[in-house]
Each structure stands twice: as C-alpha cells, then as structure tokens.
Amino acid sequence: MAKPFKLQLVETFATLMTAAFGMIAALAWNEAIKALVAKYFAADDSIVPLLVYAIVVTIIAVICIIIIARTIGKLKDSMTEEAAKQSK
Numbered sequence: 001m002a003k004p005f006k007l008q009l010v011e012t013f014a015t016l017m018t019a020a021f022g023m024i025a026a027l028a029w030n031e032a033i034k035a036l037v038a039k040y041f042a043a044d045d046s047i048v049p050l051l052v053y054a055i056v057v058t059i060i061a062v063i064c065i066i067i068i069a070r071t072i073g074k075l076k077d078s079m080t081e082e083a084a085k086q087s088k
Helices: 005-040 047-087
Strands: none
Touching: 005 047
C-alpha cells in the first residue's frame, strides 16, 4: 500500500529538518564548545580537548534527532489511526 502524499511530504520535511538542524547546530555551537573546552583543558594540541568536543557535539545531535524522530512517529501513528477511522 502506497503512503499518502501528506505522510510522504511530512517524512521528507522531517528528514530535511533533521539534516538542516544538525548542520545549523554544529555551526552555531562550534566556537562556543571549542572555547569552553579550551578553557578547561590545556591548549597544548592534545587530543583530549578534541575528543571532549566531539563527544559533546555528538550527544547534542543525538538528543535532537531522537526528539524529532519521536515526534514524527507520533504523527504517523495519529495519521494511521485517522485513516483507519475514515475507512470504516
């Protein structure tokens, strides 16, 4: 059974929003997190500040993506229920 156009549209926008949000968040937080890590770790070209930075950015991105995915899942469920009610 083919997905309704509205659902396909919403899924496509969710995918685009997730990608865009990831990119925007990475750019927006880039300098702030670098400065924070540099403040608490010695700036001696150590790998530790880079690892801390990568971990923080990854955690933020994963949390945001999970929130978006759950929201889309709830929307799909409600649209499926609505379609089932209309077909009765």
